[in-house]
Amino acid sequence: MVDDLESGKLPWRECRWCLQIIFETILENYAEYIDYNGITTQSDYGQNLYMLLDFLRQAGFYQRTAWNLRPIFLAHEVLMQRDERPMAAAWEVAVRERTRIITQDLLAGYRMLSLKYGIHLPSLYDLFRAGFSRQLVEHDLMWLAKRALTAENPKDRRDAVNDIVRLVEKLLDEISGFHYRMADWIEALEETIHHTREKLDVFDEETEIEYLRPRMHRLTSRELLRQLESWQRH
Template identity: 35%
Template sequence: ARVTQQLLRDLLVWLPRLGMIQETSQLLDVAQELETDHPVGPGAVTEFDQLFEAGYRGMVENIVFSAEAWISRARQEENRTDFTNPLLFESLKQLAEAQLKRWLDHSRTLRLSVVERLGNEREWQSLVKFIRTYGSELFTQRFLVLGNLRAILHQGVDAWLSQLEENGEEENFGKLLEDLDGALRRETAIKCLTMIFEAIVENYSEYRDYNSTTTQSDRGDMLYTLIDFLRLRSEYDRVAWNLRPVVLAHEILVREGRTEAASLWRRELVEKTTEVADRNIRRLNELCRQYGMRLPTIADRIGERFVRPLVIDRIRSLVRPAMDEASAETESTSFSVFQQEIEELAREPAGVGFDIPSWLEAIENEVAIVRSQQRLAADPSEALDRVPRVTLTIEALQDQLDAISDDS
């Protein structure tokens, strides 16, 4: 299986370089069918994410590379290049729309967050009732320590409950133990406790935010307020995950210096996501009013409106030019632009100060990558140079894109 996965990955990298866009898409069909035929369980993480990204990235990169030839041809034949960026934009849009359907089909098989299970209103109300009934004595800040929750989940909630019964922990968990196997079905208790513990472990930064900025955190029977905010966050993250192919195409455009096409791409994304972004903001404000609290980490995430990753991509693309100019001691135009972009982001507070802002972490990672490559004097694409990159004419590309669209 590992050999097959590696072969698929290699082919998905090589085929686009050879101009075989349609064949790459067909190979992604094969990879997806293999995953469907050999499921590893609902919500499990598979390797299709990486296979899809390899193939999709290769297709986008080849289209962007080929666009350079379109410019030269336009100069020779019509002495104009103004249509090239719209043409590149439309080609990438057609590819993205076809591949987005595949990505969404795959996305439905994944569980991005344990909180997604609470999308069902009956499940949610059952959890709220459990927290209101047993939360006061159970969900104290002292109890909800990360190490403690991980230990309980490691041994299993059922085993933990049995241990409480054997040790006679009525003093701390009296009502829960009293109702267990009576007014409270054991299966219900296990299900609710597992959900709560997993949600907090998975979102511990948000839990720290909740503890640090709200008075509700002093009351265990109000823990559901945090989880309701997490439900909104999980809905946002699901849409953001679904948009991954769109964001990836933008990343490649800015890295290849196609700023005008990237600008068109950003505007298109804003138009497509404005409605759902506005709805999320309204829902966030409703939760803030309903519970009388605001969680900065979640508010920041919702406030990204799905376009913050594109801003970060633009800044990351400036890191290498800025560092190269600094090394060459030339006029640092890129660094000036880079500094302006950072100052814009730095004006906006992020979270409650416990964690590094995502944009700063992204810049730090990019600097580390560039420094590593400079030390080794290595280009990450050198290994691919053995596979020549084929330039596609706009006509040849369009034929392949039309065939892909017909198949999807």
């Protein structure tokens, strides 16, 4: 680009536009850039940045597809919130089947780039391998976390905790290497536990205040007259 700019082959305005796109892409995918910069030897040479951009092009396709599937994700979240687990599970299977070919194409594209450049980026590989049902798994985790904290039956709470442990172990086994960015499902689980505990604390405070508040008794007109007569006599 610099050579073309100096020779006049590339206009400065077009060069500025290209640089802006590159910088914005890196900033929007900074976690992947950190992985690339910290794991690969190709990152030692600035002219190899185009390799990362090719991988990020794949990531962009994934993100656009996930955005188009957002209504489907929201429907699954509503089913989980309404405790419709069997229907939500069937919905998850349908999503996985519907996006199976797209997921295979993403993985094939990643492997082709990995062989071409000799680069392995665990964060992107795990993202593509998980497909588009990972967000549905996050909904499962959030539902289980709320149930583990709020269920009245101790057995239900224990069952929810056991389900969380099994699901987390499965998700951890799917992590192929070091990631700069924390997995989305870990952040979702932590945030759900935090918010649920906050709500429980507020509920406990309101319950305590209600318990300490004096009980009010509504008097009938006859009772009121009787008390007034009693006060007058005293």
